[in-house]
Amino acid sequence: MLRYLSLVITGLAAALVSAGVTPAYAGQCATSQFRLDSDFPAGAMAQCAVIGEDRIRVTIAPEDDPPINPSPWYAFRLNPIAPNDGGMVAVEIDYPQYAHRYWPKVSTDTEIWDRLSPESVVPLIKDDxxxxxxxxxxxxxxxxxxxxxxxxxxTPEHYDEWFAKVEQHDDVRKWQVGLSAEQRAIDAITISARPGTQKEQVVLIGRQHPPELTGAIAHLVFTETLLADTELARRYRERFETIVVPMVNPDGVVHGHWRHNTGGVDLNRDWGPFTQPETRLMRDLLVGIENDPNKDLRLFLDFHSTQKDVVYTIPEEFETDPAMLVSNWLKRYQDRMPGYEVVIEAGHNADRPVSKAYIHETFGAPAATFELGDETDRKRVDRIGKEAAIAMMETLLQTEAP
Ligand SMILES: [Zn+2]
Incomplete structure (x- = not known):
């Protein structure tokens, strides 16, 4: 085994530590054929080990103890060692405490991704x-x-590209809500055809939970639909001002966390305690709307991912202003999605300080958690984002102005 390099911790990791940045999972392993590393934004693995010339084993573990919602994120890179004949290599992913959840995706540019084929993903060990x-x-x-x-x-780099694209639109202004614990920008856009004059506000946030990519993709498509050059979208932008915060937890995203920010907190359980800088920024944004007599929060949506497509709502019997807005929106959305079932789960757990409960209890505004399935077909994710946005604009435009 001497010809193989065993686990090597890079100099980069040491440099990051001395710079005060937590390199959650920086490390690498190399055989004579390839080198595996996770030293890039969102890269994550707990450790790796060389177990053969063409085989490396990666171990996956959460960022914090005690165990958290099992979203076992992984992201690593296989670097060929020249000369390379484009041969096949094997990577084992080992989950000591948890279990495999996310179907592996593959890319050479981090822009275009494919699912690994079924024959390329082989379960080796199953539990009882x-x-x-x-x-x-x-x-x-x-x-x-x-x-x-x-x-x-x-990652932040991808969001920057997206911001640069949507900022071309006359009705979009980008701004910074504030900084995360590690001083990363938490950016927003405001969409408005008449800046500063519109009373009615819509707030769309996402990415409290780093691995929840399908929700994040739907959030971007949803937002782009509000910017479309259609009569509906123009009328919507004329009447409503929309604030979009697509990445509330940039530190968690960059570190490849399963769930938490760098304070070890699930941000969507902090809407009440507000112990974290990221959630405090969201609170201040919303309280600022509430305290402004010229503004009125009409709808709040929080984008996430879970095992299936589902919208978590506040029970219909809870009064909101506008009344029944979420129910009416989701009926319209269902009408726009023939052959697809819009799954709605109403609930209100006062003991769980999640965003939607906080919005409703504090401001009486309609709120929902919009969840996409982890493995929902990406064309369907796009369709969901688009049709849900069209239905939302139609429904809001039918409400009485305050
Ligand atoms: Zn989530």
Whole structure:
């Protein structure tokens, strides 16, 4: 085994530590054929080990103890070691405490992603409950690095590209809500055809939970639909001002966290305590709307992902202003989605300080958590984002102005 390099912690990791940045999972392993690392934004693995010339085992563990919602995120890169004949190599993913959840996605540019084929993903160890504890990925090396991740990567760099694109629109202004614990920008856009004059406000936030990519993609498509050059979208922008905060937890995203920010807190359980800088920024944004006599919050949506497409709502019997807005929106949305069932789960747990409960209890405004399935077909994710946005604009335009 001497010809193989075993686990090597890079100098980069040490440099990051001395710079005061937590390198959650910086590290790498190399065989004579390829080097595996996670030293890029959203890259994550707990450790790796060389177990053969063409085989590396990656161990996945959460960012914090005690155990959190099991969203076992992974993202690593296979770098060919020249000369490389484009051969197949094996990467095992090992889950000591948890189980495999995200189907592996592959990319060479972190922009275009494909799912690994079914024959390339082989369960090696299952537990008594049938959960996969170790999975083997067969990956074709390329002459450029190949990224493998639990979901597509959508990092601050990707959001910056998106902001640059939507900022071209006359009705969009980008601004910074504030800074995360590690001083990353939490950026927003305001969409408005008549800046500063519109009373009615809509707030759309996302990415409290780093691995929840399908919700994040739907959020961007939803937002772009509000910017469309259609009569509906123009009328909507004329009457409503929309604030969009697509990435509330940039530190968690960059570190490849499963759930938390760098304070070890699930941000969507902090809407009440507000112990974290990221959630305090969201609170201040919303309280600022509430305290402004010229503004009125009409709808708040929080985008997430889970095992299936589902919208978590506040029970219909709870009064909101506008009345029945979420129910009416989701009826319209269902009408626009023939052949697809809009799943709605109403609930209100006062003991769980989540965004939607806070919005309703504090401001009496309609609020919902809009969840996409982890593996929902990406064309369907786009369709969901678009049709849900059209239905929302139609429904809001039918309400009485305050
Ligand atoms: Zn979530």
């Amino acid at each position: 409950e049938g959960r996969t504890k170790r999975v083997l990925l067969k990956v074709q090396l390329s002459d450029i690095p190949v990224f493998i991740a639990g979901q597509e990567l959508l």
